[in-house]
Amino acid sequence: MRATRLLRASLLATLGVIPASEGFARPKATAAAPATVTVDYGIALAGIPIGTAQVSGRFESARYRMDVSARLTGLVGAVTGGMGSARASGLIAEGPQPSAFAISTKTSNSGIAVRMALARGNVTQSEVTPPLIDMGDRVPVTPANKRGIVDPASALMMPAVSRGELTDQANCNRTIPVFDGATRFNVVLSYGETRTVEKPGYSGPVLVCNARYQAIAGHRPDRPGVKFMEDNRDMSVWLAPVEGTRVLLPVRIAVRTTLGTNIIEATRWNRGGAQTVTAQAAGQASSQVAQATLVDQ
Numbered sequence: 001m002r003a004t005r006l007l008r009a010s011l012l013a014t015l016g017v018i019p020a021s022e023g024f025a026r027p028k029a030t031a032a033a034p035a036t037v038t039v040d041y042g043i044a045l046a047g048i049p050i051g052t053a054q055v056s057g058r059f060e061s062a063r064y065r066m067d068v069s070a071r072l073t074g075l076v077g078a079v080t081g082g083m084g085s086a087r088a089s090g091l092i093a094e095g096p097q098p099s100a101f102a103i104s105t106k107t108s109n110s111g112i113a114v115r116m117a118l119a120r121g122n123v124t125q126s127e128v129t130p131p132l133i134d135m136g137d138r139v140p141v142t143p144a145n146k147r148g149i150v151d152p153a154s155a156l157m158m159p160a161v162s163r164g165e166l167t168d169q170a171n172c173n174r175t176i177p178v179f180d181g182a183t184r185f186n187v188v189l190s191y192g193e194t195r196t197v198e199k200p201g202y203s204g205p206v207l208v209c210n211a212r213y214q215a216i217a218g219h220r221p222d223r224p225g226v227k228f229m230e231d232n233r234d235m236s237v238w239l240a241p242v243e244g245t246r247v248l249l250p251v252r253i254a255v256r257t258t259l260g261t262n263i264i265e266a267t268r269w270n271r272g273g274a275q276t277v278t279a280q281a282a283g284q285a286s287s288q289v290a291q292a293t294l295v296d297q
Contacts, residue, residue, distance in 0.1 A: 046260025
Protein backbone atom coordinates (compact mmCIF):
# COMPACT_ATOMS: atom_id res chain seq x y z
CA MET A 1 0.00 0.00 0.00
CA ARG A 2 2.78 2.44 0.86
CA ALA A 3 4.54 1.76 -2.43
CA THR A 4 1.42 2.85 -4.31
CA ARG A 5 1.26 6.05 -2.30
CA LEU A 6 4.84 6.85 -3.28
CA LEU A 7 4.03 6.83 -6.99
CA ARG A 8 0.89 8.84 -6.31
CA ALA A 9 2.85 11.56 -4.53
CA SER A 10 5.45 11.62 -7.29
CA LEU A 11 2.98 11.79 -10.15
CA LEU A 12 0.91 14.45 -8.42
CA ALA A 13 3.82 16.79 -8.80
CA THR A 14 4.64 15.84 -12.36
CA LEU A 15 2.92 18.42 -14.50
CA GLY A 16 2.74 19.79 -18.00
CA VAL A 17 0.72 20.74 -21.01
CA ILE A 18 1.20 21.56 -24.68
CA PRO A 19 1.01 24.97 -26.28
CA ALA A 20 -1.10 25.82 -29.26
CA SER A 21 0.95 26.08 -32.43
CA GLU A 22 0.36 29.14 -34.55
CA GLY A 23 0.59 29.58 -38.30
CA PHE A 24 -1.23 30.26 -41.55
CA ALA A 25 -2.59 27.57 -43.81
CA ARG A 26 -0.84 27.66 -47.17
CA PRO A 27 -1.84 25.73 -50.28
CA LYS A 28 0.39 22.77 -51.14
CA ALA A 29 2.48 23.29 -47.99
CA THR A 30 4.29 20.26 -46.66
CA ALA A 31 3.04 19.29 -43.21
CA ALA A 32 5.64 19.57 -40.48
CA ALA A 33 6.88 16.32 -39.03
CA PRO A 34 5.51 15.44 -35.60
CA ALA A 35 7.68 16.51 -32.69
CA THR A 36 8.45 13.64 -30.33
CA VAL A 37 10.34 13.41 -27.05
CA THR A 38 11.03 10.49 -24.71
CA VAL A 39 12.31 11.03 -21.18
CA ASP A 40 13.55 8.23 -18.91
CA TYR A 41 13.45 8.75 -15.15
CA GLY A 42 14.81 7.14 -12.01
CA ILE A 43 12.62 7.05 -8.90
CA ALA A 44 14.22 7.29 -5.46
CA LEU A 45 12.90 7.52 -1.91
CA ALA A 46 15.13 9.02 0.77
CA GLY A 47 18.08 8.52 -1.57
CA ILE A 48 17.32 4.82 -2.24
CA PRO A 49 16.42 3.84 -5.84
CA ILE A 50 12.99 2.20 -5.93
CA GLY A 51 11.89 2.32 -9.57
CA THR A 52 11.95 3.74 -13.08
CA ALA A 53 9.52 5.67 -15.25
CA GLN A 54 9.21 6.94 -18.80
CA VAL A 55 7.23 9.75 -20.41
CA SER A 56 6.82 9.95 -24.19
CA GLY A 57 5.09 12.79 -25.98
CA ARG A 58 4.07 13.25 -29.60
CA PHE A 59 2.93 16.68 -30.78
CA GLU A 60 1.53 17.14 -34.25
CA SER A 61 -0.34 20.20 -35.48
CA ALA A 62 -3.33 20.62 -33.14
CA ARG A 63 -3.12 17.16 -31.58
CA TYR A 64 -1.05 15.47 -28.90
CA ARG A 65 -0.50 12.07 -27.34
CA MET A 66 1.17 11.26 -24.04
CA ASP A 67 2.34 7.83 -22.86
CA VAL A 68 3.49 7.20 -19.31
CA SER A 69 4.89 4.06 -17.69
CA ALA A 70 6.34 3.31 -14.25
CA ARG A 71 7.74 0.25 -12.53
CA LEU A 72 8.98 -0.34 -9.00
CA THR A 73 12.26 -2.24 -8.88
CA GLY A 74 14.58 -3.82 -6.33
CA LEU A 75 13.18 -5.03 -3.02
CA VAL A 76 10.15 -2.72 -3.25
CA GLY A 77 9.29 -4.11 -6.68
CA ALA A 78 9.84 -7.68 -5.56
CA VAL A 79 7.47 -7.22 -2.64
CA THR A 80 4.75 -5.18 -4.32
CA GLY A 81 5.06 -6.16 -7.99
CA GLY A 82 4.04 -2.59 -8.72
CA MET A 83 3.91 -1.34 -12.30
CA GLY A 84 1.61 0.74 -14.43
CA SER A 85 1.13 2.93 -17.48
CA ALA A 86 -1.29 5.37 -19.03
CA ARG A 87 -2.14 7.00 -22.34
CA ALA A 88 -3.90 10.27 -23.12
CA SER A 89 -4.64 12.12 -26.34
CA GLY A 90 -6.52 15.20 -27.42
CA LEU A 91 -6.42 18.65 -28.91
CA ILE A 92 -3.98 21.46 -28.30
CA ALA A 93 -5.47 24.86 -27.46
CA GLU A 94 -4.29 27.24 -24.74
CA GLY A 95 -3.68 24.05 -22.83
CA PRO A 96 -4.39 20.39 -23.46
CA GLN A 97 -8.01 19.48 -24.14
CA PRO A 98 -8.02 15.68 -23.66
CA SER A 99 -10.40 13.49 -25.62
CA ALA A 100 -9.35 10.08 -24.26
CA PHE A 101 -7.55 8.79 -21.19
CA ALA A 102 -6.81 5.24 -20.04
CA ILE A 103 -4.74 3.99 -17.14
CA SER A 104 -4.36 0.73 -15.27
CA THR A 105 -2.20 -0.44 -12.41
CA LYS A 106 -1.14 -3.78 -10.99
CA THR A 107 0.44 -4.83 -7.73
CA SER A 108 1.05 -8.31 -6.36
CA ASN A 109 -2.43 -8.45 -4.81
CA SER A 110 -4.57 -5.84 -6.54
CA GLY A 111 -5.17 -3.84 -9.67
CA ILE A 112 -7.28 -0.98 -10.91
CA ALA A 113 -8.16 0.54 -14.29
CA VAL A 114 -9.65 3.88 -15.29
CA ARG A 115 -11.05 4.88 -18.69
CA MET A 116 -12.44 8.27 -19.62
CA ALA A 117 -13.94 9.77 -22.76
CA LEU A 118 -13.88 13.54 -23.01
CA ALA A 119 -14.93 16.34 -25.33
CA ARG A 120 -12.43 19.22 -25.26
CA GLY A 121 -11.56 18.58 -21.64
CA ASN A 122 -15.14 17.88 -20.48
CA VAL A 123 -15.77 14.33 -19.24
CA THR A 124 -18.57 12.58 -21.12
CA GLN A 125 -18.03 9.08 -19.71
CA SER A 126 -15.77 7.52 -17.08
CA GLU A 127 -15.33 4.09 -15.57
CA VAL A 128 -13.23 2.82 -12.65
CA THR A 129 -12.70 -0.95 -12.38
CA PRO A 130 -13.24 -2.24 -9.76
CA PRO A 131 -15.52 0.55 -8.55
CA LEU A 132 -14.36 2.44 -5.49
CA ILE A 133 -16.12 1.46 -2.29
CA ASP A 134 -18.41 4.22 -1.07
CA MET A 135 -17.39 4.77 2.53
CA GLY A 136 -19.89 7.60 2.96
CA ASP A 137 -17.21 10.17 3.73
CA ARG A 138 -16.10 11.18 0.24
CA VAL A 139 -16.71 14.70 -1.01
CA PRO A 140 -19.20 14.23 -3.89
CA VAL A 141 -17.92 14.79 -7.44
CA THR A 142 -20.39 17.05 -9.24
CA PRO A 143 -20.87 17.44 -13.02
CA ALA A 144 -19.16 20.84 -12.74
CA ASN A 145 -16.07 19.12 -11.31
CA LYS A 146 -15.74 17.16 -14.57
CA ARG A 147 -15.63 20.18 -16.88
CA GLY A 148 -12.52 21.93 -18.08
CA ILE A 149 -10.21 19.32 -16.58
CA VAL A 150 -6.89 17.70 -17.46
CA ASP A 151 -6.21 14.01 -16.93
CA PRO A 152 -3.03 12.98 -15.06
CA ALA A 153 -1.13 12.01 -18.23
CA SER A 154 -2.03 15.20 -20.12
CA ALA A 155 -1.02 17.17 -17.02
CA LEU A 156 2.59 16.13 -17.66
CA MET A 157 2.73 18.57 -20.57
CA MET A 158 3.29 22.25 -19.82
CA PRO A 159 2.34 24.79 -22.47
CA ALA A 160 4.05 28.13 -22.63
CA VAL A 161 1.72 30.77 -21.22
CA SER A 162 4.21 33.49 -22.05
CA ARG A 163 5.07 34.53 -25.62
CA GLY A 164 8.67 35.06 -24.57
CA GLU A 165 11.31 32.46 -23.83
CA LEU A 166 10.13 29.05 -22.67
CA THR A 167 12.15 29.63 -19.52
CA ASP A 168 10.25 32.84 -18.75
CA GLN A 169 9.27 32.57 -15.08
CA ALA A 170 5.63 33.27 -16.03
CA ASN A 171 5.46 29.72 -17.39
CA CYS A 172 5.58 28.42 -13.81
CA ASN A 173 2.60 30.40 -12.56
CA ARG A 174 -0.57 28.40 -13.23
CA THR A 175 -3.18 26.08 -11.72
CA ILE A 176 -3.69 22.63 -13.24
CA PRO A 177 -7.26 21.24 -12.76
CA VAL A 178 -6.79 17.45 -12.63
CA PHE A 179 -9.46 14.73 -12.64
CA ASP A 180 -8.26 11.11 -12.46
CA GLY A 181 -11.65 9.44 -12.87
CA ALA A 182 -12.48 9.45 -9.17
CA THR A 183 -10.95 12.53 -7.55
CA ARG A 184 -10.74 16.15 -8.62
CA PHE A 185 -7.80 18.22 -7.40
CA ASN A 186 -5.71 21.23 -8.36
CA VAL A 187 -1.95 21.39 -8.61
CA VAL A 188 -0.93 25.01 -8.09
CA LEU A 189 2.46 26.02 -9.47
CA SER A 190 4.46 29.13 -8.68
CA TYR A 191 7.90 30.30 -9.78
CA GLY A 192 10.80 29.41 -7.52
CA GLU A 193 14.03 29.95 -9.45
CA THR A 194 15.88 29.22 -12.68
CA ARG A 195 18.73 26.72 -12.75
CA THR A 196 21.04 25.12 -15.28
CA VAL A 197 21.21 21.32 -15.54
CA GLU A 198 23.14 18.80 -17.58
CA LYS A 199 21.49 15.51 -18.48
CA PRO A 200 22.18 13.02 -21.26
CA GLY A 201 20.31 14.58 -24.18
CA TYR A 202 19.64 17.95 -22.51
CA SER A 203 21.87 20.72 -21.19
CA GLY A 204 20.53 24.15 -20.35
CA PRO A 205 18.20 26.20 -18.18
CA VAL A 206 15.21 24.78 -16.31
CA LEU A 207 12.36 26.43 -14.44
CA VAL A 208 12.03 25.36 -10.82
CA CYS A 209 8.33 25.58 -9.92
CA ASN A 210 6.98 25.19 -6.40
CA ALA A 211 3.90 22.94 -6.27
CA ARG A 212 0.89 22.76 -3.96
CA TYR A 213 -1.93 20.20 -3.82
CA GLN A 214 -5.55 21.31 -3.38
CA ALA A 215 -8.24 18.66 -2.88
CA ILE A 216 -11.53 19.60 -4.59
CA ALA A 217 -13.84 16.55 -4.72
CA GLY A 218 -13.90 12.76 -4.57
CA HIS A 219 -11.42 12.66 -1.68
CA ARG A 220 -11.94 11.61 1.93
CA PRO A 221 -11.07 14.81 3.83
CA ASP A 222 -10.36 13.09 7.15
CA ARG A 223 -7.77 10.72 5.71
CA PRO A 224 -4.24 11.47 7.02
CA GLY A 225 -2.77 11.18 3.52
CA VAL A 226 -5.07 13.87 2.14
CA LYS A 227 -4.31 16.26 4.98
CA PHE A 228 -0.59 15.59 4.63
CA MET A 229 -0.63 16.46 0.93
CA GLU A 230 -2.70 19.61 1.44
CA ASP A 231 -0.24 20.86 4.07
CA ASN A 232 2.82 19.77 2.10
CA ARG A 233 5.09 22.70 1.24
CA ASP A 234 7.98 20.56 0.03
CA MET A 235 6.99 19.78 -3.56
CA SER A 236 8.65 21.07 -6.71
CA VAL A 237 8.80 20.45 -10.45
CA TRP A 238 11.74 21.32 -12.68
CA LEU A 239 10.66 22.04 -16.26
CA ALA A 240 12.82 21.95 -19.38
CA PRO A 241 11.83 23.15 -22.88
CA VAL A 242 11.44 20.64 -25.70
CA GLU A 243 13.51 21.85 -28.64
CA GLY A 244 11.46 22.93 -31.66
CA THR A 245 8.20 23.22 -29.72
CA ARG A 246 6.50 25.53 -27.21
CA VAL A 247 6.32 22.70 -24.67
CA LEU A 248 8.03 22.07 -21.33
CA LEU A 249 8.33 18.68 -19.63
CA PRO A 250 9.59 17.72 -16.16
CA VAL A 251 13.24 16.81 -15.61
CA ARG A 252 12.84 16.50 -11.87
CA ILE A 253 9.94 16.10 -9.41
CA ALA A 254 10.46 16.19 -5.66
CA VAL A 255 7.72 15.37 -3.13
CA ARG A 256 8.15 15.08 0.62
CA THR A 257 6.45 11.98 2.02
CA THR A 258 6.15 10.57 5.53
CA LEU A 259 8.98 8.16 4.62
CA GLY A 260 11.34 10.76 3.15
CA THR A 261 11.63 12.81 -0.02
CA ASN A 262 10.48 11.01 -3.16
CA ILE A 263 12.35 12.15 -6.28
CA ILE A 264 11.69 11.39 -9.93
CA GLU A 265 14.64 12.64 -11.97
CA ALA A 266 15.46 12.39 -15.67
CA THR A 267 18.27 10.03 -16.59
CA ARG A 268 17.99 10.51 -20.36
CA TRP A 269 16.26 13.08 -22.59
CA ASN A 270 15.70 11.99 -26.19
CA ARG A 271 14.25 14.65 -28.49
CA GLY A 272 12.82 13.03 -31.61
CA GLY A 273 13.66 9.52 -30.42
CA ALA A 274 11.46 6.50 -30.87
CA GLN A 275 8.77 6.06 -28.27
CA THR A 276 9.17 2.78 -26.41
CA VAL A 277 5.83 2.75 -24.60
CA THR A 278 3.55 0.67 -26.80
CA ALA A 279 -0.21 0.43 -26.73
CA GLN A 280 0.09 -3.10 -25.37
CA ALA A 281 2.37 -1.92 -22.59
CA ALA A 282 -0.06 0.86 -21.81
CA GLY A 283 -2.76 -1.73 -21.32
CA GLN A 284 -0.73 -4.30 -19.41
CA ALA A 285 1.70 -2.25 -17.38
CA SER A 286 -0.78 0.54 -16.72
CA SER A 287 -1.42 -0.64 -13.24
CA GLN A 288 0.48 1.22 -10.61
CA VAL A 289 0.19 4.74 -11.99
CA ALA A 290 -3.60 4.90 -11.73
CA GLN A 291 -3.74 3.24 -8.38
CA ALA A 292 -1.26 5.82 -7.16
CA THR A 293 -3.87 8.53 -7.57
CA LEU A 294 -6.91 6.54 -6.52
CA VAL A 295 -5.80 4.55 -3.50
CA ASP A 296 -5.91 6.01 0.01
CA GLN A 297 -8.20 8.86 -0.94
